[in-house]
Structures are given as C-alpha cells and as structure tokens.
Amino acid sequence: MSEIASELDSESSNERFARGSRLVDLLSKTGLSLAILAVILYGSFSSPAFFTTGNFLNILTSMSIIGIVVVGMTFVLVVGGLADLSVPATIACGAILSLGLQPVIGPVPAFVVAVALSGLIGSVNGVLVGYLGVNPIIATLGIGTIALGIVQAAVGGVIVYGANPESAEFVKGRLFGIPVVVLIFLAVAVIGHFILARSFWGRWTLATGGNYSAAEASAVPVKAVKAGAFVITAVAAGISGGLLGLTLQSARPLIGQGYEFSAITAVVVGGVSIMGGFGSVPRAIAGLIFVQLLTNVMVLDGVRTPIQGFVLGILIAGAVGMDSALRKRGVA
C-alpha cells in the first residue's frame, strides 16, 4: 500500500509513464494498431482499389524510402535531440552523389561514397549539437542549408541523371516477389531496432534522452551518444537519398524537400516522445504505416492536396499535444 501510494505522492511532472489508469495504458499500447485497422477497414469499403496487392505494394514501396529516414530520426528524438532538419539536404547529397559519381567510380562505390559523405554532414551536426551544445533545430537547419549549397554548387545547380541502367534495374526490381527497396528498408529497420533496443549504444541513447545528467553521472559518454544519433540519421538519409536517386534516375538539389516533415510526423504519431527518453523503431514505423495508409485512402477518395496537408498537420499537432499532456499528468 505505502509503495503504491508513494507513486501518487511523488512529483512526476516531467516523467512519462509514472502511473496510469489501465484504460489509458491500454490505449497507448494498442491505440495505433486500432487506428491502422480502422483506416484499412474504411479504405476497403470506400474504394475498391484500396484492398489490392498492387496498392499495398505501392504503399510499401513509397513508404520504404521515407521509412529509412524514419528509423534514423527515431534515434534523434529518443536521444532528446528534438529533430534533424538537415534531412532534405542529406537526401539530396545522397541522391546527387550516388548518380553523379557513377561515371567516375562506378555505381556501387558511388553509393558508398554518397552515404559516407552524408554521414559526414551528420557528424558536423553531431559535433555542434552534442559537443558544443547548439540548439538542434538551429544547428541542423544551418548545416542543412550549407550542405545543400555546397552540393548545388558542385553540380552547377542542374539536374543530375543516372548513367548506369543496371543499378536502376536492380533497385526497381524484385527479390522473391518483394521490391528490393522494401527489402532494404526492412533490413535497415531491423538493424535500427536491434541497435536501439538491444545494444549498449541504444540503451545509452535512451538513457541520455531520459535524463542527461544522470546518464552523464552513470559514465555514459553522453556527448558522443547525442552526436551519434545525428550521424545515424544522416547515414539513413544518405541511403534513402541514394535509393531515391537510383529509382528516379535523376536528382535535383530539392529532391529531399518535405522528407524531414514526413519523417518527424511518422515518428511523433508513432508515440516516440519529442522530449526524448522514450520510443522504439517499431512504434515509429507503425506511425509511418498509419500516416501512409491515411494518405493513400485520401488520395483514392480524391481528397484535395491542401486538405491532405491539413489532416497531417492536425495529426502531428495532436500527437505532440498528447505527448505533452501525458507527460504533464504522468500517465501512460
């Protein structure tokens, strides 16, 4: 009795999951799955084109490119790094380099170099945020703008086209009937999930986001962990950009526009806390699935684009609002 009462006694204004009624707890665990189910049910009734293998494959494919970014962005939010706004620039870097370097060093090295240089953008972000304590929004916005400028200058502001049809065929092709892009996304998601949930680095990431000074006092290299989250996101965005370039066989500097917003929406809708310390890759991907299905249903129903944006905006505001409210009340 006294133990439980102490839960109620303890001041827990900024602690998530301090206590909770069973209903709220259940809703937080199953709410998203229910929402996904509801969208699928509604979609099946409202449009004959919805519940078809073709449509689902389309959703999966379009989800995969952004999904890779979502996996990375989860680390940034969990570590308490708010958000990485340099994602569009990193995607552009990945796409432009992986196509532009093809004639010079061949498709596979081009892809690797593109991802590595994207990671470099992430490490600059990481140093600024983790080691110098710059606000992540400002740092990533600034570095993103600079990186985009450099990439634009390097390619002369024009569109870069692919020079290696085989690599395009491979990326667009299927393996065991599943599009290769989807397989790559699944691989990235599984690796990301295991790193966050099962590796010491993931535990450190959660600890740093949960309570920075306590993690520091527990011998966690907090600065490196915080920086690392931005490197992980940049590498993911680089892979995503490279695949996007190969799929489209063309890359312009603004190719990644809007991806940061979509990724943050998915992660936040998935219930990953914007304040850090709580979240997982599967949750973020569930958020992504929900957003993608909803968008798909809206498209099939002929909902106009501005309304779609409106709905997504409400969704993200609602998710963040709920996060804050839950934190304030300390429930679920």
Added chain:
Amino acid sequence: MGKDLTLVREEIKPEMGSTDFALSMKGITKTFPGVKALSNVNFAVKFGTVHAVVGENGAGKSTLMKVLSGSYQPTSGTIEVGGTEARLRRPADAQALGIRMVHQELNLVPDLTVAENIYLGRMPGRWGFLDKNEMLQKATAVLQEQETAIDPQEILGNLSISQQQLVEIAKAYAANPRIIVLDEPTSSLSEHETAALFRILRKMRDAGIAIVYISHRLKEVLEIADEVTVLRDGSMIETRPIAGISASEMIQLMVGREVSNVFPKSPAKIGEPVLRVNSISDGANFRDVSFDVRAGEILGLIGLVGAGRTEVARAIFGLSGIVEGTLTLNGKDVVINSPAEAVKAGIAYVPEDRKGDGIIPGMSIRENISLPVLRSLTTFGWIRGKADRTLADQYVKQFSISPPDPERRVNLLSGGNQQKAVIAKWLAAKPSVLILDEPTRGVDVGAKAEIHNIIGQLVANGMAVVMISSELPEVLGVCDRIVVMRDGQASPPIDRQDLTEERIMALATGEEVA
C-alpha cells in the same frame, strides 16, 4: 518600518477571529484507480501555530497537501478555510483563499531580481505598466520584516540556495497568506541557516499565520512545531501537541514499529588508505583540499551548504575539473577527466540530487542498475539479456528493493528504494571507493536505517566510503573520521570520538566554541 508593516499586512486581519481554525479538513479520502491514497483523514490547523506533518515516504503527506493546494480533488470529504467551507478546484482557488505552498524544489526565476520574484504574477502597476518603485518598496518592507539581509535588487541567481529559499518564503508571505505550507524547507539548509529560517517562521506564526510544516527531520519538528500530525499509509494516525511527544514516539507512530537504533554502526576492520586526495583545487569552489580514506572506513565530509563538499566529490569523480593537486588511488597517481575514467579507476559517486543526477526515470530498475557497467555485459555490442537480468536480480535481492520487481520503472519506487537502486547501480561497477552525497536525504526513517545497513556491509567488505551529509547526528553516528569544510577549505580528518555536534558547527561556521 512600522508603517511599511501595516502596508503589507492590514488586509488579512478582519478575516481572522471568526474561528480559531485556519484550516479544517474533514474525512478527506482520495482514491486513484486501484489505490486509496488518503483514507478518511481529519486535519485541522489553528491560526498562529506551526503544525508539523510527519510520515514515511508514501504515507500520504504530499497527496494531502495537493488536495489542500487545489491540485487534486478529494474523492470525498470537506475542507473549511477560516471557518467557511471551500471548494478548491484548482491551485488558483486555494491561492485566492490565502493558501500558499513553498515546495522543496524552488519555483523562482533565476534571471529576475529578488523583488520581481517576490511579486511575480502579482506585480503592482497601472494600465499594464509595472510600478517598479512600489514593487521595490513593498519587497524591501517584506524582507525587512523577515529580518533577512537580502538586497531586493539582487538578481536571484546570484544568491545561494538557502537565500533563495528565504526569498521563496518571503514571496509566500508577501501574498498575505492565512496558511503557508512548507515542504521539507530545510533539506538544502545547514543547521545555521535552519536556525535563521526558524526565526522567520516564528515571526510569521506570531503574526497569526497558520504554518503547515512537512519534514523528515524530527529534531526540527520538535524544535519548531506546536502540534504534530502523524500520517501512515494514507491514514491520520494521531495529532498531538508537541509538548507531549518525543522523537522516538513519533518514529514509532510513523512506522508502526519500534526502530531501536537510528544509526547502526557496524564495526569494520580499517586497512590501508585507498584514495588519497592531495591538495586539490578547482580554481573556484574549493582549494587545497587534502584527505585520505582507508579501506573499511566511512569518512564524513561535512560543511554548510556552499562550503564546497559536493564540488569536491564531483571533481574527484571527473564531473568537473581539478586545476591543481593530484589523486592517489591504491598507491598510484591517477588522472580522471570523466565519469567513465573514474568508474574504470574504481571510484563511484552517488549524487546528491537523486531525481536530477541519479535515476533515469523512464527506465526499469534493471536498466538503471546496469547502466554504468553496460559495456561489460555485451558481446559484440549486444547486451546479454541474461547477464543484465542476473545483475539486477542480485541487487534487488541483496538490498531488498521493494517491490522486488527489476522490471518496475524506477520512478514508481519510493525515495528510499530509488536511492537503493542508485547505490546498487554503482556497486555493480565494483568500486574501491564509493562517494555518497547526502544518501539519506528525503528518505524515510525505515529506509534510512536500511541504507545505513547497506553502507555498513560495504565497508565491512573492505570498501572505502566518503559520505557527505548535512545531518550531524547521522555523521557522528556513522562515520569513523570527519573532514569539515568551510568556504572551500577542508580541515584534516578528525576522529569521531574527538567531535561533538557543537565542535563541528564551530569548525563549519568558523565561530569559536564557548
């Protein structure tokens, strides 16, 4: 000053006198889903008295105060303030009735001046413009009345924590309250500063204010309170005049069992020096600090708040830098630049601020315990689940952490059990030196004894322990030798037998003993 005094105080007088009771809570029950946090509690406070509320962590003190402050709605029961029934739906309702809370964590804005803080949210002025002169005048009057030597124009952040606490009390006082609730007001104060606080409390009491005083420190309760109410497991056990109760009776009522010895000191064999601190300075908070701590020994490090105790501990642990001096660990000079290096060298530190630096609230007991040694539990970077669980199981059992469920989120535990988890976390790193900063602060009597027992077991096994504490009886009861710090300088270690509370206070304040 007399004129200023009436300026501040005149509004309150007419409301009093209609009844002796400032507050009367009757049959208060508060249930949360599945839990009864308060059960039929009766609680009444007279005007012009200091009424202490004591009880173990989780006894319902905070819940009761949250009901009083309007943060929680009681499930049933009535509240009368000044003789009239009141419905407190939100904190603003309680404030409008003259109920003010002074929380353990200060609610002040460090970048504003003292005067601005005192009148925060109620700044005097006209048409939306602030009348700075009036505010300053009023703030000066309030501070003078409280006989505190704080400049109202000083920026708050430049004050010491204890001075900030006094500002917080002045802020509550300036709002013409009928009831002031103080939650553990002395937890960051030294004995010297506590005495100053008590002078202010007595003044406020004599001015007719009802003061509710929540504290774990029974000695202080005996000193300041007129009446005391004991809570246990959400029920009111007893309310008594302070004259008719002793500390051991209070403890008995609080825990419902007899605690024979509050400070058990298990004898341990004292061996060779493990850590030697050789005239270290950090260039700001302390200078030329030297001491050594031996295997099997508990070394007390005490002093007034701001004397540099915590800073010394943090520097040894690599959380802040040492500019001069060296550390010798097991006969070898070591340089420590980060907590990770300290852990590797065999030094562990249980910080003072448990919520801020100790626990990761959203993580389980298991995840908290294994955090400092996580790398050693991995294979190719992956955490070995079984090793992780075994470690947690072991300490949960050894320290009888309650509830004994390693998967329980650590912020759901009581303060004492959280502290045990934080200590366990460090023992997993197998340190040769353990630095404990206020290990029993904010912890109830039963858990305190358990923590002392744990420390006793550790030194019995040859660990060297440095313990920072503000509680002199605790220090004198537990420590073998004591280093007293004052203004950043440290005395040489003194044997416990050669010390008394008075002697320590004299060393800590620099005042000569009579």
